[in-house]
Amino acid sequence: MKFFLDTADVDEIREWSQTGLLDGVTTNPSLILKSGRDIKEVLAEICDIVDGDVSGEVAATDYDTMLAEGRELAKIAKNICIKLPITMDGLRACKTLVDEGFKTNMTLCFSANQALLVAKAGGTYVSPFIGRLDDMAIDGMELIEEIRVIFDNYDFDTEILAASIRTVNHVKDCALAGADVATMPPSTIEKLVKHPLTDAGLAAFLADWEKTGQKI
Numbered sequence: 310m311k312f313f314l315d316t317a318d319v320d321e322i323r324e325w326s327q328t329g330l331l332d333g334v335t336t337n338p339s340l341i342l343k344s345g346r347d348i349k350e351v352l353a354e355i356c357d358i359v360d361g362d363v364s365g366e367v368a369a370t371d372y373d374t375m376l377a378e379g380r381e382l383a384k385i386a387k388n389i390c391i392k393l394p395i396t397m398d399g400l401r402a403c404k405t406l407v408d409e410g411f412k413t414n415m416t417l418c419f420s421a422n423q424a425l426l427v428a429k430a431g432g433t434y435v436s437p438f439i440g441r442l443d444d445m446a447i448d449g450m451e452l453i454e455e456i457r458v459i460f461d462n463y464d465f466d467t468e469i470l471a472a473s474i475r476t477v478n479h480v481k482d483c484a485l486a487g488a489d490v491a492t493m494p495p496s497t498i499e500k501l502v503k504h505p506l507t508d509a510g511l512a513a514f515l516a517d518w519e520k521t522g523q524k525i
């Protein structure tokens with residue numbers, strides 16, 4: 310499973326890119342707002358730091374302007390992935406942009422049928438929002454499982470990019486369900502590495518090593 314960082318904070322992206330664990334980045338209008346940066350400027354900087362796909366989202370809702378904005382975003386760097394909402398115009402724009410050789414990330418997916426449409430439109434990624442479904446007492450993970458079955462049934466190439474990840478269990482369950490990518494905020498990736506038994510075990514090993522008086 311690929312790990313994407315869901316942020317437009319370049320300092321965090323730079324830090325995580327150094328671990329070698331980062332496969333890409335996703336942004337959205339809310340994250341651009343949070344960054345306080347110009348969208349093109351910040352995406353260019355992120356694309357310089359990260360080799361993998363970097364999603365930048367269009368702001369238009371009609372087909373023609375979505376195409377124009379998508380093409381404009383794609384000029385920023387080779388690894389830009391054009392993010393579009395799942396609407397009729399968005400799906401149509403996805404098909405056109407994919408035919409033109411661009412990568413797309415179809416966002417705001419809340420049903421298996423929406424994901425099926427994205428696959429039929431040739432989308433590179435579909436982004437089901439787990440946390441926002443959980444917020445409404447609907448099991449977000451069930452959606453990932455359903456999409457996995459549908460995509461496998463028909464050998465669709467579209468990758469499942471699990472988004473709106475809020476907990477470490479979301480990450481584990483996404484991996485179990487076969488999501489291709491999990492995009493998460495830096496605070497969630499950080500928590501994945503933590504275990505109190507690891508900390509306690511390491512402290513005990515270090516204390517014993519000290520007593521041996523040896524050096525490697």
Ligand code: G3P
Pocket residue numbers: 315335336337438440441472473474492
């Ligand atoms: O990038 C889209 C998604 O990950 C947003 O997550 O936490 O705002 O639902 P959230």
